[in-house]
Amino acid sequence: MLMEDVHGNYKIKVLSKIGQGGFGYVEHIELFNLAGHKCGNYARKVLSPELNDEFRRRFAREVTYQASCVHNNIVHIYLCNLRAEQPWFVMNLAEGDLLKDLEEGNLSFNEKSDILRMIFNGVAYIHSRGFLHRDIKPNNVLKFNKNTYKVSDFGLVKNLDKDAESEVLTKIASAMGTTRYMAPEVLYAGDYSKQTDIFALGLLIEDLNLAEAPGVQRVIDKSTARRPLDRYAEVSEMLKDLNLALEGKGK
Amino acid sequence: MIKLIGCGVFSYPKNFDRNNQDSFLTPRNIGNGFLLAVADGVGAYHGADKASKIAIxxxxxxxxxxxxxxxxxTFRTIKSEIAKLSILNESFQDAATTLTFCYAGEKGFQIGHIGDCRIYVRKNDKLIQLTKDHTQHQKLIDEGIYRASELKKLSGKNTLFTALSKNINLQSQEIYIPYSEITNDSYVDLFIMSDGAYHFWEKRPKFLLNTLSDPSSFASSLHRRIKRFQPIDDYTLVAAKFSFLPEINEN
Known part of the structure; x- marks a missing residue:
């Protein structure tokens, strides 16, 4: 359903539907202030009306956590309406995503290196906020102008802060995300930690195929070790090793 | 022929200002044996007490x-009955429970188990755990992803990877143990406990042999211990002593 909407001091004009998923859909919109001046072009993610309260809660969590992350390598949320019949939020409009770039196969070694640094900075920031992303993969890395890449889709985000959980109750774990990027502890027991995001980052390096820098394989091996305690403890440590491997290209 | 000789039972909420989410079945004569069980509603989801009651x-x-x-x-039937809870009230759609039961037949114990309640049998002056906890920690240890010592500081001890619930895959355990593997005489002692009870048994897994051999003495001793240390969760025990006649060789 394409719609025109007024929210607070803004007017939203829907131009087209640009994506569809299990959660709902994404629209290309124009945002205006009430005086009619155009603020810019954006994307709006809209939740399907038939999804139940649990999905509305998850959607609200996605918005809350993503909006609290203000970083150049994280897709920013500008506006939201969580009380609407179909909750929505407005974010930057991307030119494409990393998966599409990889499929086209035109990225140079230096471009790939820069992209990885941007993703790592984004994920390190997410961890510094006490969150886990839990769904790091190429199509959740969006491309913007000036070749800036940003981490997006906080649909599976988790707060690591135990205080955020009101009481320690028995609960049931479940594996979420995309199988290829899932660490063994996620597949077997639905156990998430910073090391599960680090595992996914290791596979994402592999996707970029940096064979020109053989040292990169050591970083992949360490970040995708079977035992979480054998992986990097922090994304910053992994980035440090990755930078050394990239600089030592050909060695 | 199997006979019930004695029985000891308790089931209390953690605090008296809340519902007890555990349910239990005292030894019940079914066919030529006795069926007994404990179910522990999964506390993180609405309808936990209802789910455990349905199971029993x-x-x-x-x-x-x-x-x-x-x-x-039996597990499939219980799962489908629990799924019906969400028709009555949407907030019960994740309602879940564990269930551990034992059928004391003529020649041995038949055990059905899903979740983290435990069955123990007495062998001399020790209790031997027959069931394996379906917890995240146990799974991670079994898969060689963590060592037990490494998990002590990590959360997840209260996280299950399976339970009886509408949206969770059933991963149940069935065990059959002949009495001849447990004892050389014609008596067997069996204990089913929810996690709130065995937490305190595990702290110091010792009672006098006379206490271990008498289900009502065992129940009152363990109950006193739990009250002394303050309950950490709802706590339930069903203990029973059976006699059986060994097969007589008529030749």
């Missing part, structure tokens, strides 16, 4: 065929 109510109606319970079919 359905189990109590089970029939023994050929001296055995159809464990798989």
């Amino acid at each position: 109510d359905v189990l109590a109606e089970t029939k023994a065929m050929g001296g055995k319970i159809d464990v798989e079919s």
